[in-house]
Amino acid sequence: MRLLQFEWKKLWTSGLFKILLVVFFLSIACYFVYAYMNTVRVSDVALELRDQIRQHELQMEEQPDEEDGESTEAAQFWKEYNEKLEAQLQAYETGDWNTVLQMEIDKIQPDLDTLIVSRQYYTSSFPTLFTTETRRALFQYMQEHGVTPTLPVDIYAWRTLYDLNFPIDGSNDDEFLKDFVTEHSTLNSSAGIYFLKQVTDLLFGLSGLLFFLLLFSDIVTKEGIGVNGPIHLLETQPIRRPLILLAKFVTVLLTSAAVLVGAALFSLGLGTGFDKLGDWDYPVLVYGENYAYEFMPIGLYLAKTAVLFFFGLLFAAALLFFFSYVTKRAIAALVLTAAVILLGIQLSNQVAGLAFAPYVPFAYLASPYIVTMQTAAIWQDFRFTFPLGLLVLGGASAVLLAAAYLVSGLQRKRA
Amino acid sequence: MIIQVENLHKHYKKQHVLRGINMTVSEPQIIALVGPNGSGKTTLLNCMTNLLPFQEGKIELLGKKNTDISVFKDVSYLQDNRILYGDLTGYDHLKFVCSIQQLPATRIRQVTDRVGMTAYVKKRVRNYSLGMKQHLLLAMAILNEPKLLLLDEPLNGLDPSSAITMRNILLELHGEGTTIFISSHNLDEIDRLTDTIYFMKDGELLKESLQDFSRSEYTITVDAPDQAAAVLTQTSLPYTANEDGQIEFLETEAPLQDLLDQLKAAGLTILRIDNRKIGAERRYQELFAKENVR
Numbered sequence: 237m238r239l240l241q242f243e244w245k246k247l248w249t250s251g252l253f254k255i256l257l258v259v260f261f262l263s264i265a266c267y268f269v270y271a272y273m274n275t276v277r278v279s280d281v282a283l284e285l286r287d288q289i290r291q292h293e294l295q296m297e298e299q300p301d302e303e304d305g306e307s308t309e310a311a312q313f314w315k316e317y318n319e320k321l322e323a324q325l326q327a328y329e330t331g332d333w334n335t336v337l338q339m340e341i342d343k344i345q346p347d348l349d350t351l352i353v354s355r356q357y358y359t360s361s362f363p364t365l366f367t368t369e370t371r372r373a374l375f376q377y378m379q380e381h382g383v384t385p386t387l388p389v390d391i392y393a394w395r396t397l398y399d400l401n402f403p404i405d406g407s408n409d410d411e412f413l414k415d416f417v418t419e420h421s422t423l424n425s426s427a428g429i430y431f432l433k434q435v436t437d438l439l440f441g442l443s444g445l446l447f448f449l450l451l452f453s454d455i456v457t458k459e460g461i462g463v464n465g466p467i468h469l470l471e472t473q474p475i476r477r478p479l480i481l482l483a484k485f486v487t488v489l490l491t492s493a494a495v496l497v498g499a500a501l502f503s504l505g506l507g508t509g510f511d512k513l514g515d516w517d518y519p520v521l522v523y524g525e526n527y528a529y530e531f532m533p534i535g536l537y538l539a540k541t542a543v544l545f546f547f548g549l550l551f552a553a554a555l556l557f558f559f560s561y562v563t564k565r566a567i568a569a570l571v572l573t574a575a576v577i578l579l580g581i582q583l584s585n586q587v588a589g590l591a592f593a594p595y596v597p598f599a600y601l602a603s604p605y606i607v608t609m610q611t612a613a614i615w616q617d618f619r620f621t622f623p624l625g626l627l628v629l630g631g632a633s634a635v636l637l638a639a640a641y642l643v644s645g646l647q648r649k650r651a
Numbered sequence: 652m653i654i655q656v657e658n659l660h661k662h663y664k665k666q667h668v669l670r671g672i673n674m675t676v677s678e679p680q681i682i683a684l685v686g687p688n689g690s691g692k693t694t695l696l697n698c699m700t701n702l703l704p705f706q707e708g709k710i711e712l713l714g715k716k717n718t719d720i721s722v723f724k725d726v727s728y729l730q731d732n733r734i735l736y737g738d739l740t741g742y743d744h745l746k747f748v749c750s751i752q753q754l755p756a757t758r759i760r761q762v763t764d765r766v767g768m769t770a771y772v773k774k775r776v777r778n779y780s781l782g783m784k785q786h787l788l789l790a791m792a793i794l795n796e797p798k799l800l801l802l803d804e805p806l807n808g809l810d811p812s813s814a815i816t817m818r819n820i821l822l823e824l825h826g827e828g829t830t831i832f833i834s835s836h837n838l839d840e841i842d843r844l845t846d847t848i849y850f851m852k853d854g855e856l857l858k859e860s861l862q863d864f865s866r867s868e869y870t871i872t873v874d875a876p877d878q879a880a881a882v883l884t885q886t887s888l889p890y891t892a893n894e895d896g897q898i899e900f901l902e903t904e905a906p907l908q909d910l911l912d913q914l915k916a917a918g919l920t921i922l923r924i925d926n927r928k929i930g931a932e933r934r935y936q937e938l939f940a941k942e943n944v945r
Contacts (some may be wrong), residue, residue, distance in 0.1 A: 238750040245747075249738040249775075406877055469734040469744075469791075473751045474723045 238491075239475065239483035247452070247491060256451050257495070261502060268506045271431055274424040277386040277513070278328050285325040291320050333384055338374040342388050345370045362402045362417060367395055367528050368546060374519055377531050383515045386430055392420035396521065397610055398528025433534055435503045440545040441602040442581065445552050446574055451495070452488045452553065453570050481557070481641065488553045489546075496542060523613035537607060540622055546602035547629035551597055552577060554636035554637035561643045577601070588615040597632040600625035652677055652714055653799055653830045654699070659708035661691075661698055661854075668694050669705070670854040676832075679798075681825050683841045684834040686851030692834040693731075695851070696803050700728045708812060713798055724752065727792035729802040732784040737777035741787045744776070745794060752795045759794070766790045767816055781808030793824065800824065802833040806840050818843055820939055838932040852939065857931060868933075869907055871898040872923040873914060882917040883910070 247253050292314045320339075327335035351365040363371070371394040378385055395417055402414040425431060438444075460521035470480045507514065532540075555576060559569040580598030587593045599620060605611045612620040661669035668691045684692050697703040699710055701717045705879045710717040712726050716867055735744065761876040763769040768786045776784065778931060785805060792800055802821075806814055818840055821831055835841055841848065850857045873879045876896030883890050883898065888910050891899045914921060 238747070241750075242747045244917055245743060246736055246739060249736075249743075251738065301798060385901055466736055467733050469736075471702055471731070472723055472728045473748065474720045476720060 238483050239470075239479060240487055240535045242493065243483050243487035247487065251461045252453070254449060256447070260447065260451075260495070260499070264499060265506065267435065267438070267609045268431060268503070268510075269425065271424045271434060272426040272510060275426045276424075277316050278331075278387070279308045281328050281387055282325055285321050285328070289318050289321050289325070292321075322558060331384075333382075334379055336389065337379050337385065341372055341375050344368055344375075346574055348372060362413065363391065363395065364398045366398045366529075370394070370396060370521055370529055373529070374521070374531065381515075381517045381519075383519070384517070385519050386423050386427070388420070390420070392417050394421060396423040396497055397613060398527075404418055419548070425514070426511040427514035428504040429516060429534055429538075430513065430518060431511075431514075432500055432503040432508040432538060433518075433520075435499065436538060436545075437604050438542055439499070440541050440548075440604055442577070444545065445548060445577060445601060448492055448495075448549055449552055449556060449570060449573060452556070453566065477643070481644075485553065485557065489550060492549050492553075493546065496546070500538075500542075520608060522607075523609040532607075540607045541603040544600065544606055544622060544629075547626055547633075550633045551601075551629045551636070554633040554640070558636045558640040558643070561640045561647065580599070589617065593617060594619040595628055597628050598641070600629050652711060653679065653903060654832065655709070655711040656695075656699065657709040659695070659698060659705055659710065661694055661703070661705040668854050669698065672854075674849065674855050674856060674858070676830060678845060679825065679828050679830045681821065681831045681833065681845035683845050683848045684851060685836075685838065685841060685848055685935060687796065690851040691854045692851055693803055693854075696728065696801055696832075696834060700726070700801065719817055723736040725798040726797065727797040729788045729792040729800070729805050731803060732781070732788060735776045735784060735787065738775060740775055741772040741779070741783075741790070744787060744791055745772070748791050748794050754794060762790045762794050765793075765820065782810055782813045784808055785817070788811065789820065789934070793820070797829060799830045799832070800882060802831065802835075803818065806835050806837040814840060838935055840933070848934070850935065854942075868926075869900045870925040871910070871921060872925075873898065874922060878906075878917065879914055879919050882913060882919070885914055889911065938939050 250268060269651070296311055296314045324336065324339055326332075328340070348365075348368050351368060373386070374394065375389070377383070392548075399417070402410050402417060424434070439447075456645045462572075462630055467480070471477065504513070514534075516535035517534060518534040520534050520537040522530050522532050524530060552573065556569060556573045559572045560566075563569050563572060577598065580596070581601060584599035588599075593599065593615070594617065597610065600606055602611070603625075605614075606620060606625050609618070609620070612618045652675065656672050656674040659669050659672040660667070672695060684695070686692050688763060694703060698705045699712065699717055712722050729849060734785070741758065741763075745762065746756065748754075749756055749758055759772075760769070763772045766786045766789055768783065768790060772787075776787065779787065783810060789805060792802070800821075805817060809817060810880050814837070821833070821844060825831055832845075833841070833844065845856070870893070876892065876898075879898060880892050890910065893899055898910075901909065910922065919927070
């Protein structure tokens with residue numbers, strides 16, 4: 237405990253650590269401003285609906301006053317259409333989300349019926365059957381759980397990884413459509429919980445790992461491990477040497493956890509303070525085998541991605557410790573760790589599909605892809621699961637730490 | 652036994668750095684370790700404190716193997732200032748040592764007052780001068796009132812008044828029963844601290860007690876230098892004639908009286924006798940003259 241306090245004190249007084257923390261939280265705040273400005277609100281949708289209604293009214297007014305069958309039919313059509321839009325507008329304005337979602341489901345149903353009959357999962361049209369089916373299921377889930385949807389809820393706002401082609405004429409990709417869908421399916425929400433998901437989707441990957449490595453570079457690499465450095469202060473006190481290494485490792489992990497919790501509270505605080513908290517039940521799509529799927533509540537999703545990312549951090553920290561002992565140089569250890577992680581991720585992509593692929597730890601460093609089973613769906617290998625990720629990352633970390641300890645022992649013998 | 656080193660050998664790859672070091676210290680005293688750069692002084696201290704492994708030999712401090720971490724309850728090692736953390740204050744360092752050694756926090760004030768660093772103990776170490784860092788290292792080393800204090804170049808970077816403070820503290824500690832093993836290049840300070848010196852040369856240890864020597868060298872001026880030289884040539888007395896015609900005589904090998912008797916018997920008049928004490932520096936020059944001392 238005394239060692240942990242000392243390690244923590246060293247970390248907290250480090251200038252680099254403080255600067256990086258400030259940059260980190262400032263980045264979250266800037267991202268929140270971006271999300272806040274790009275959040276589609278009820279007022280935006282209402283404005284759009286009113287605009288549409290007004291346009292239809294104008295169209296009706298421009299119709300000649302002839303009472304032939306065609307004109308009457310057109311007028312009737314626009315009248316009914318506007319009635320629907322007005323009902324939709326009212327539902328939005330009164331927060332009647334059940335009606336809003338039901339209207340969207342009703343719109344989906346005819347397309348879905350056609351696609352289901354043909355079982356065209358491999359269709360090259362946008363949206364695919366899988367996307368349409370999951371979109372309807374998403375809305376039904378929200379209806380059942382009383383969840384407020386993130387706006388907009390239109391056809392372009394929901395895409396899945398099976399939407400690979402976006403042809404209008406049935407042949408090649410239509411770049412405009414592709415860009416349009418890509419842009420509109422990137423939903424932004426400044427509601428606390430949803431914004432937290434946006435932050436974690438960005439953070440829980442390579443960029444987050446590299447950030448945390450840099451954050452803790454002082455505690456691990458500046459000690460002069462294996463050479464004449466501050467570590468000698470610890471080694472000439474009545475402390476067992478494995479405890480010195482363990483204390484550093486535990487400090488890295490505990491502080492990482494504290495920073496993650498801090499970032500989560502900060503994101504939630506910003507969202508709740510400037511917008512609203514959101515729904516812990518908000519559905520997150522989880523891919524299954526043979527186009528199966530299920531929804532996971534966003535609260536559980538956040539917890540699982542955080543735990544898996546934490547194991548990724550454990551693995552990255554173990555790599556950094558290992559290279560610190562091997563190279564005995566601060567910058568070299570840091571660069572080597574980052575390089576190995578980058579190469580490892582490349583390697584895990586190269587070996588995808590092979591029998592041992594799910595046992596490569598680098599495949600689990602992007603935790604949102606694992607928890608939503610996107611990695612499994614992309615490689616069509618459903619052995620890439622959350623529990624296996626924990627096991628592989630935990631096991632690899634233990635092996636690396638043991639190797640670091642062995643290397644330090646060998647170095648002492650050779651010294 | 653306070654220090655027991657037996658047949659210690661240490662290799663760095665093909666380089667044989669320590670060649671069969673033997674050392675025994677059984678009573679509290681101040682022992683100096685002197686030798687040129689690269690002679691193996693820091694390596695010996697690092698081996699003694701288990702910071703470095705060695706290939707052959709045995710080391711015991713205060714009757715315990717040096718690999719026993721409980722040794723550091725009663726043994727302190729003042730090392731190079733690179734062990735300090737620049738972002739932490741002196742107080743942080745002292746507090747950590749206090750907590751690890753399970754000492755009351757009141758010890759910190761006692762020690763900082765003694766070392767004279769109370770005024771700046773709460774400043775960050777990165778803002779310390781070299782001398783201030785040495786003070787902090789000393790304060791950390793004496794917090795636990797060690798029975799054995801090992802010091803590697805503690806006088807480096809100290810201004811004269813700091814060096815005097817350091818020397819006085821070491822002498823006080825010695826007076827309180829602490830054994831002090833100090834490696835230093837500052838031979839004047841070593842002279843003021845102790846008569847017991849281990850000279851290190853090419854990884855070997857040569858223990859000398861300057862008390863064992865007649866500590867005087869004489870320069871004798873006579874009225875007829877040429878005649879004096881002629882008289883002394885016929886004796887076996889060790890003398891040299893310097894450029895000014897004076898006779899230089901080291902009393903360790905024969906009594907001064909013998910030389911004076913010879914000169915008087917030859918009818919020479921002795922005009923002046925100058926006495927110079929032999930110190931660590933002189934002995935160092937003798938031992939390392941040809942290779943290192945210019």
